[in-house]
Amino acid sequence: MKRHRYLIGILSAIILFFVWVVMSLTISGGIIPTPLSVVRAFSLSTFAPNFLVSMARVVVSLGIAIITAVPLGLFLGQNPQWDKWIAPMIFLTYPIPKIVFLPIFFILLGIGNISKVALIALVVFYQILVTTRDGARSVKKPFMDALVTLGGNTRDVYRHVVIPACLPAILTSLRISIGTSVAILFFVESFATRNGLGNMILDAWGMADYPMMFVGVIGMSVLGIMLYEIVEILERKLCKWAQL
């Protein structure tokens, strides 16, 4: 089963590589550089710092979003009397594209890392909050009753019933959030910064240095895949029961 998964992974990578090679050879103007020219353009001393800065921004943002949205979502899902007041606010603000607040964040929080991290965290916060709350809402009452008859208190109910029951939903929302956060990362790194993969891509673009631009693009992809894989591992470790 596991071997199977890896084989398919490797096969997909080979196919994608082929598509890339074919496109680089057929699309004229060097807009799609060949793999070889990208390897030549790669230099660890410029790539590594940019990659690490971007990774730090995303990881910190995701961390902040998780530690705020998960507890709040669990609480609201379990306490309809509070959710009644909060739900309309979420409903009204959820569809607003949060990236339009970047200028305001720049003014309020400065143009440094804080406003960048805050914007990514805000977007992801909503995704995790809504999924977690809906998950916590749908935990079956008899599970909680069973725990209470076995001597559990409210804290035990969260620990042994609500959290484990919601964990698959939380991890799913986290997986979606990774894609979102990398996209927002590119956006926030295109303003007022001299580092990060987004900046690297835009710089190279400005100079029509397409191989360099691709180094950045691949860097962003690697960042996303890495984080995604971490969530996969967590899911396999923590939610074995849901995958049977």
Place this chain on the structure above:
Amino acid sequence: MIQVNNLTFAYLEGVEVLRDVSFSVKKGESCAIIGPSGCGKTTLLYLIAGLLPIQSGEIRVNGTATTRGNIPMILQDYGLFPWKTVWENVAIGLTLKHTPQREIRKKVVPILEELGLSPFTSFYPSQLSGGQCQRVAIARVLAMNPSLILMDEPFSSLDAMTREHLQTLLSRIWEAHRITFIIVTHSIEEATFLGKRVIVLSERPAKIRAVVENPNAGDPVFRSSRTFFEISTKLRKILFSTNPEAQA
């Protein structure tokens, strides 16, 4: 052991589910409650377990009022936690009491052994058959070393053979541990086999229609005896009579 006095309960104002229910169960005795679907059997057990607030009347267990979290209960559905293994499910009551791991092991191992669950300790409920699941549910309450157990139709989703098997197992456990238990069922035969005292409830709002004494319950050979059929027939008559007063 347990004394229910003039219990009346309504979920919504004016819509009574239980009306003036009184009965008692002696220590170490088994009591079966039977009645039409939707009459209020689960509600009655929830009240005894302290999961619902008492509105009128009283429930005394060993002379004191019931409090939630003291009486383990096997629920009608959703009994086991799907995210916990068999071992974790059985140990949960002890875990909640912060029992040391060594103590937990000492208590859980023999119970799993007794119920034939030893090979499945690391299985999740979704990997077990219905009968195995119910055995885990029984093991989970036994691990708490209770003096009273409540059961809400524990075997209703099982096939006839497994069901009979578990009924026999339950009567053996009851014999060995001398636990008082109250079992809700909609099977007349199950009530007859397991309840030393069988309480028949009426349609909603549930009132006590009859209390049938059944001293031979639990004996493995009782099932094929004459009295078994007589008691079953009597219960059936009471359940399906249109004029309950005449029977009671």
